[in-house]
Amino acid sequence: MEMRVENLGVARGGVTVLQGLSFALAAGQALILRGPNGSGKTTLLRTLAGLQPAVAGTIDLPAEAAAYGAHADGLKSTLTARENLAFWAAIHGTDSADAAMAGMDVANLAHRRAAELSAGQKRRLGLAQLLVTGRPVWLLDEPTVSLDVASVGLFAGVVRRHLAGGGLAIIATHVDLGLSEAAVLDLAPFCARIMACDGFDEAFA
Amino acid sequence: MRALLQRDLRLAIRSGGGFGLGLVFFFLLSVLVPLGVGPEGGTLGRIAPGILWVGALLACLLSLDRIFALDFEDGSLDLLATAPIPLEAVVALKALAHWLVTGLPLTMLAPGLGVLLNLPSTGYAWLVMSLLLGTPALSVIGAFGAALVVGVRRGGLLLSLLVLPLYVPTLIFGAEVVRRGAEGMALATPLALLAGISLGAAALLPFAAAAALRVNLR
Numbered sequence: 001m002e003m004r005v006e007n008l009g010v011a012r013g014g015v016t017v018l019q020g021l022s023f024a025l026a027a028g029q030a031l032i033l034r035g036p037n038g039s040g041k042t043t044l045l046r047t048l049a050g051l052q053p054a055v056a057g058t059i060d061l062p063a064e065a066a067a068y069g070a071h072a073d074g075l076k077s078t079l080t081a082r083e084n085l086a087f088w089a090a091i092h093g094t095d096s097a098d099a100a101m102a103g104m105d106v107a108n109l110a111h112r113r114a115a116e117l118s119a120g121q122k123r124r125l126g127l128a129q130l131l132v133t134g135r136p137v138w139l140l141d142e143p144t145v146s147l148d149v150a151s152v153g154l155f156a157g158v159v160r161r162h163l164a165g166g167g168l169a170i171i172a173t174h175v176d177l178g179l180s181e182a183a184v185l186d187l188a189p190f191c192a193r194i195m196a197c198d199g200f201d202e203a204f205a
Numbered sequence: 206m207r208a209l210l211q212r213d214l215r216l217a218i219r220s221g222g223g224f225g226l227g228l229v230f231f232f233l234l235s236v237l238v239p240l241g242v243g244p245e246g247g248t249l250g251r252i253a254p255g256i257l258w259v260g261a262l263l264a265c266l267l268s269l270d271r272i273f274a275l276d277f278e279d280g281s282l283d284l285l286a287t288a289p290i291p292l293e294a295v296v297a298l299k300a301l302a303h304w305l306v307t308g309l310p311l312t313m314l315a316p317g318l319g320v321l322l323n324l325p326s327t328g329y330a331w332l333v334m335s336l337l338l339g340t341p342a343l344s345v346i347g348a349f350g351a352a353l354v355v356g357v358r359r360g361g362l363l364l365s366l367l368v369l370p371l372y373v374p375t376l377i378f379g380a381e382v383v384r385r386g387a388e389g390m391a392l393a394t395p396l397a398l399l400a401g402i403s404l405g406a407a408a409l410l411p412f413a414a415a416a417a418l419r420v421n422l423r
Contacts, residue, residue: 049287052423068287072280076212078219083212090208091288129284 001027001065001136002169005048007179009056009192012043016192018054023185025170027136028163030179033172035187041172042071044187045139048170067135069143073126077115077176081106081125084187089132100131105151120147138162138169144177152177206290206298213302216275223271227307228314234260235318244323254332255392260318261300261311261336262343262376267349268307270364271420272299273355282355286422300341300348300411308340308407324387327374331386335399339379342403346371352414356421375402378412 002025007021017040025031033041047054048061049068075084085097101107104124109117117125123146130138138159144152156177159169171177217224238256242249276282285295315336316329324332350368354360378399385392 046283049283051283051286064289066287068283070280070283072283074279074280074281074284076216076279076281078216079212083215087208087212088284088288091285091290093289 001166001168002060003060003065003137004060006060007019007057008044008047008054008059009104010040010043010047010052011055012040017043018187018190019056019192020189021057021187025168027166027168030159030182031168032173032177032179032182032184033170033187034174034184035191038192039187041187042141045141045170046170048081049103049139061137065135066137066139067130067133069127069130069138069140071141071145073122075114075122075125078113080111080113081117082110084125085128085132088129092133092135094134096132096134100128103131103161104128105154120148120151123147124151124155127158131158136167138167138171140169140171140173142173142175143171144175206294208297209285209290209295210302213299217302217306223268224306227267228310230267231260231264231311231314232318235265235321239321239323250323250325250387253319253324254321254328254387255380257315257319257324257332258335258339258380259313260375261308261340262372264311265307265340265343265347266365266368266372268303269351269368270354270361271346272303272350272351274360276420277355282418283422286418292418293411294349296352296411296414296418297345297407300345300407303348303367304341304344308336308344312336312340318335324383327389328383328387331392332383335379335382335386335396337363338396338400338403339375342375342399342406343372345403345406346375347416349406349410352396352417352421355418375399378402 004024006022009016011017019194023031023051035041046052048059049066053092055195082097085100085203087096089095101110104127106121106128109121114122127143143155147155152175159179239249273282276285286292312333315332319329319332347368350364353367354364357363380396381395382392382399384394
């Protein structure tokens, strides 16, 4: 498993936000995306996930290899934690809902409705959905929002196990995950719009 | 794929799923129309086919915006779009789930409400038949409309305006089947056209709806 991106350009709402982006990731490697708000991290991840087309360049990634973990968890509040996970496991044809719940430490919440969970618990459940996809490439958009320090550590361990098993991960984040082995990609040099990336104060523009 | 159907049915039936809303609307309309129109002159029996079909159509319309909007808001539509099942199948299954919780119960409720509207006794079999053939078209066309407006905040109004014209042929032929059935006339033509609309919509619109979803998810 390997992914390669060459000369990629991505657009949001018809405006190109990133251009000339190239990188390659081999099995077991992780890439941390950094860049200020609005620099195109989410757009890049959505493009890599195949949710929107690239405006330029190529993405060399096998079909149905990527699992996208967005801001939103995709949880149904009237279903229990276990029902939510079992649904995605069935959709992806895996049988790993229980293992995923154990992995993200949500097994004790299995029979609680998602509406009753705290923000951090929902986030952990949302991340457990990545595990049930069984896909090798994880594309994560701010995965640690509303997680406490212990949960961030737990999640870093999950990512590390995923990488050790031959997986890949691209993570947009502002916090230090403690994944010292991961490469860091600063998106600022690839910004298509100067103002969005160099911290120029828009109020004085 | 069965998992998706099961999930949508479960979500509809659990609290806040909006399952009873269309049925209650259909019931209220059929109870109130006789009170408004009055009993004399056989007027009620004559307009019953049209009232029942309009009621079923509007009841269907009530729950359309839930088909995709809720999944879009909580992010599960993104996840479904990257899932291994094709988006066309997602649309078809969601339309089927919508029909199972609105069209089918409406069809089963309709004969009882036909009594309230003084529908002639020859019309009941055709009422059930026409709704059974016609309501799938309402769900599939509705799913297409819902896919077009996904991502538009408060898209319900726009959805109604988009979908109502598309519903007109179904309404005309559906009500015509019941009227002809009630009056004992030949009804093979409107029945065939009604079935044709449903089959055509079910065959083509999932593809159109999936294309609209892909554009709206960008």
